């Protein structure tokens with residue numbers, strides 16, 4: 001394990017930081033300002049951050065010093081390379097759950113060809129290493145409780161750059177169409193006459209359980225899995241999920257965006273008739289060095305999570321598949 005000092009607070013620095021964290025190194029970032037993605041890593045204690053007034057000791061004690069530009073890179077004044085038809089295009093790329101190895105080959109190729117990359121928080125930042133040095137990288141991270149970019153602004157950005165003839169990659173965590181708002185972006189592009197392509201990604205709803213040793217289906221145990229959003233709790237006026245029905249599907253249940261609402265969800269499932277002894281697990285930070293899994297039953301899992309201190313992003317799995325490989 002090495003001590004790595006990254007100089008720069010932009011997205012390219014974020015890419016380098018993620019790559020070094022993934023290799024188990026300790027990372028210190030030196031920059032006046034951090035892009036939201038890096039700020040989030042610093043807030044979560046995964047990197048330490050110092051302003052530029054750095055003591056020489058920190059440099060001398062580091063095994064590796066990496067220097068990267070602040071900010072978001074410079075857009076090519078004119079798109080480079082072979083002439084392209086007007087307008088350009090938008091490629092919605094699913095980047096997988098966090099490990100750059102789980103990006104598709106097509107997604108990496110699209111990134112390498114992009115003039116503009118519009119990226120999210122839950123993407124494998126190390127994958128941004130593939131982006132051309134003259135490409136513009138825009139961070140539209142939606143940090144919970146922190147900086148966020150309205151969806152409308154993101155749609156406008158995609159359309160504006162594509163209409164200027166650029167190849168735009170919209171890099172999204174997991175799969176673009178699984179709670180990713182990719183459909184809204186595709187509609188906005190279509191309305192503006194911008195061609196859109198979709199490169200599906202490895203969704204966390206399947207890969208987070210898999211990376212933690214839980215198959216979402218298993219012969220003889222379950223014949224299916226149901227993926228739902230736990231963003232709004234059962235009983236909330238905006239909730240359209242029939243939790244009572246889910247309690248009796250006999251399929252594995254996978255809940256995304258449901259850490260905060262887990263107590264209410266678990267209760268609704270038990271109230272709906274699910275055996276309280278049904279195994280349940282929560283997998284957080286899947287595909288990242290900080291990946292964690294905790295186990296319980298549907299009756300205990302909310303307390304187990306609260307005691308363990310693990311938080312979003314996390315996927316909850318309910319069903320007998322949880323134990324099948326243990």
Ligand code: SAH
Nearest residue numbers: 174175178180203204256257285286313314
């Ligand atoms: N489009 C994404 C999901 C976006 S919704 C996909 O297909 O994976 C965001 C939710 O995805 C998070 O709240 C969490 O439930 C889940 N998630 C995303 N990345 C994750 C990861 N690395 N580990 C665990 N859960 C993750």
